[in-house]
Amino acid sequence: MTSRFTVLTIRPAGKQSLAAAQSAGGGRNRWDGVLPARTLLVEWPHGQGTPTGY
Numbered sequence: 845m846t847s848r849f850t851v852l853t854i855r856p857a858g859k860q861s862l863a864a865a866q867s868a869g870g871g872r873n874r875w876d877g878v879l880p881a882r883t884l885l886v887e888w889p890h891g892q893g894t895p896t897g898y
Contacts, residue, residue, distance in 0.1 A: 847889040855879045 861879055869875035887897035 847887050849888070850886045852884045852886065853881050854884050855881055 856879060865879050866872050866875045868880075884898060886895050888895040
C-alpha cells in the first residue's frame, strides 16, 4: 500500500478550543486572543477520491 502524506499547520476553531485556550492563557481577561497552532498529518492513499486519515 502506498499513500501520499502532507503536514499542515492549523488553528482549531470552536467553543471547546476557545475555552481551553482562555484557560491555558490565564483566564479570559489575560488571554492574548490567539488560538494555539496545531500540526495535522493527512494521509491520502493512491486511488482514493479523498483523504482517509487525519
